[in-house]
Amino acid sequence: MPELPEVETIRKTLWPAVTGRTILQAEASANEVMSVEDCEQLIGKTVTDIRRRGKYLLFLLQEGNRPSLWLLVHLRMTGRLLIHRFEDPLPKHTHVRLVLQSVDLQRTLLIFQDTRRFGRMWLRRVSDSSQLPTDMDKLGPEPVDPPLAKETLKKQLKKHPALTLKAALLNQSVIAGIGNIYADEILYAAGLPPQQRAGTLGDNQISQLATAIPQVLQQAIAECGTTLRNYVDGWSREGRFQNCLNVYGRAGLPCRHCGQTLLKTRLAGRTTTWCPSCQPRHSEARQTDS
DNA sequence: ACCTACCTGTTT
DNA sequence: AAACAGGTAGGT
Known part of the structure; x- marks a missing residue:
């Protein structure tokens, strides 16, 4: 959860x-x-x-x-x-x-x-x-406070070049605290496909990822987390970030940016959802805008 | 670098 | 009945 x-x-x-x-x-x-x-x-x-x-x-x-x-x-x-x-x-x-x-x-x-x-x-x-x-001790760096530095991310990814980006984000020794929801949301925000290998990222792509990680997590904290079925805070209150999800749980629905149907696959043993057009496989190109 | 197991509850 | 769920330890 x-x-x-x-x-x-x-x-x-x-x-x-x-x-x-x-x-x-x-x-x-x-x-x-x-x-x-x-x-x-x-x-x-x-x-x-x-x-x-x-x-x-x-x-x-x-x-x-x-x-x-x-x-x-x-x-x-x-x-x-x-x-x-x-x-x-x-x-x-x-x-x-x-x-x-x-x-x-x-x-x-x-x-x-x-x-x-x-x-x-x-x-x-x-x-x-x-x-x-x-x-x-074996946990990776904290991504939000302070915001993950690009050089830190680069160093961490270098340790596991063969992992898919999805697997790398889920690995608590690479970065601490990311799970299945935020891994998908972060990769969408970074415009990177979840099945790309960590070792193949260019410098721009590492920058995009380093920006997306604290940005998505910080926004989710501001919205008090994501309540899908079980999660509530210490006072039994639900979060609100479920209203902000772009990909998680939305396979088969149109991408909020480009309208393409979001796809679902299995990576690192977890259901993974992404947009084939906003998170293109080969290109260095960042998604430009709306 | 993958798989399965650990549990209960909900959805298909 | 079977698949699936926000995670990870422990096996191979």
């Missing part, structure tokens, strides 16, 4: 509701999404910050007056982190329930809900709170 814009939206919406609060109670159903052992360790800790790296959320937890643990969360396809009223019944597929208490003694729940149970939560000890856990 959630890619970088959705995870970032969740981070921003949870921040004011969660930071500064202490975990009074913590329960994990079975050992699936989170080990019961890890879950018990959360009790008594105070959340002091929420960060994001790629599609991971990182909760910085303080014990006494110094940072002690990172709570790492990956939502995978259908995971949700939701603020929930203490007294309300829990939604189906709630796997972790945290009772948060603020200085005013008001209690709120932060719950992890996930129909498909692919998502995970786990702990890492904090060595230095300015340093993210080593789990994050």
Whole structure:
């Protein structure tokens, strides 16, 4: 489900509701999404910050007056982190329930809900709170903040010249945070065909891609993400970027720019949609305008 | 560099 | 009944 814009939206919406609060109670159903052992360790800790790296959320937890643990969360396809009223019944597929208490003694729940149970939560000890856990080391550069530099992209693509552009964008070690929706939208915005090999890009094409990546992701963040079926933010609100999609989910429909029928294929194991005329196979030419 | 598995729910 | 879904770990 959630890619970088959705995870970032969740981070921003949870921040004011969660930071500064202490975990009074913590329960994990079975050992699936989170080990019961890890879950018990959360009790008594105070959340002091929420960060994001790629599609991971990182909760910085303080014990006494110094940072002690990172709570790492990956939502995978259908995971949700939701603020929930203490007294309300829990939604189906709630796997972790945290009772948060603020200085005013008001209690709120932060719950992890996930129909498909692919998502995970786990702990890492904090060595230095300015340093993210080593789990994050293999992720590629952050594309939005700061905006991906052309030279960085060039260097990253050079590591995997044989990958199709679609596969390269989906590879979290090339760039962190892009998934199936935004890979297709980015390639459309860059005017590049998804089946082109990363090693065959000319300098202009790398520039187009380097521009499109932060541009598309930033706009999606501004629209609070894409809600197709499952995604909602920390307050259960839907995103709006589904109204801005140019290609994802639109195979068989006319391209919004040129009217050509959008095509669908399978690349890197994922459904891929593109416009054969705005994303031409061989040409160096950028799509000119409307 | 690809495939399959992991799950449940929805759509064809 | 079968295909498909926003992701990725782990196998080959």
